[in-house]
Amino acid sequence: MTDAPETTADASTETQTENESPFKPEIVFEDFARVDLRVAKILEAGDHPKADRLLKLTLDDGSGTPRQICAGIKGHYTPEELVGRSIVIVANLAPRQLRGEESRGMLLAGSDAAKGQEERTVVLLSPMSDLPPGSIVS
Numbered sequence: 847m848t849d850a851p852e853t854t855a856d857a858s859t860e861t862q863t864e865n866e867s868p869f870k871p872e873i874v875f876e877d878f879a880r881v882d883l884r885v886a887k888i889l890e891a892g893d894h895p896k897a898d899r900l901l902k903l904t905l906d907d908g909s910g911t912p913r914q915i916c917a918g919i920k921g922h923y924t925p926e927e928l929v930g931r932s933i934v935i936v937a938n939l940a941p942r943q944l945r946g947e948e949s950r951g952m953l954l955a956g957s958d959a960a961k962g963q964e965e966r967t968v969v970l971l972s973p974m975s976d977l978p979p980g981s982i983v984s
Contacts, residue, residue, distance in 0.1 A: 868960075880938075881936060882936065882937040883934055883937070883954070883983035883984070884907055884908065884934070884979075884980055884983060885908075885932055885973055885977045885978070886905040886906060886907045886932070886935045886951075886979050887906045887933075887979045888903055888929055888930065889904045890903070890904035891926075893920065893925070894944070894945060895946075895947070896945040896946050899918045899920050900918055900945065901916070901917055901919055901923070901925060901928070902916050903928065905933075905951075905979075906979040907935065907937060907951075907979055908978065908980015913951060914947070914949065915952065915953060916947050917949075917952070917955075918961075919968055922967075923968075932973055932976070932977065933953050933970050933972050934953070934971045935951045935953050935954065936952045937951055954971040955970050956968070956969045
């Protein structure tokens with residue numbers, strides 16, 4: 847039995863890190879099917895009182911009760927340009943406290959770079975045609 851030199855093992859580890867996929871691990875359909883994606887309309891938008899990158903949004907999700915979410919999109923959108931827009935949300939995400947404000951869901955957005963990159967474009971996902979709040983996204 848021969849042992850490979852340490853430098854070979856170190857080089858192999860570096861190569862694996864460089865070649866890792868930017869995609870998340872594969873999931874089964876049943877995992878995806880548990881996610882409840884819905885159309886929501888932004889009723890109000892404003893700065894989060896305790897966070898530099900978060901906006902606080904009040905949404906109509908079709909349930910009859912306004913829903914609040916906090917989203918890290920400040921710097922990409924102003925509150926004024928968000929009000930009245932329809933977006934896609936994850937409706938069954940467990941509520942979380944984000945810097946003292948409850949967030950009951952998550953909006954979906956696309957980006958051309960990972961979080962933390964200075965030069966980054968963020969685009970909210972929205973239906974191409976009008977759909978009422980609460981409409982199912984599949």
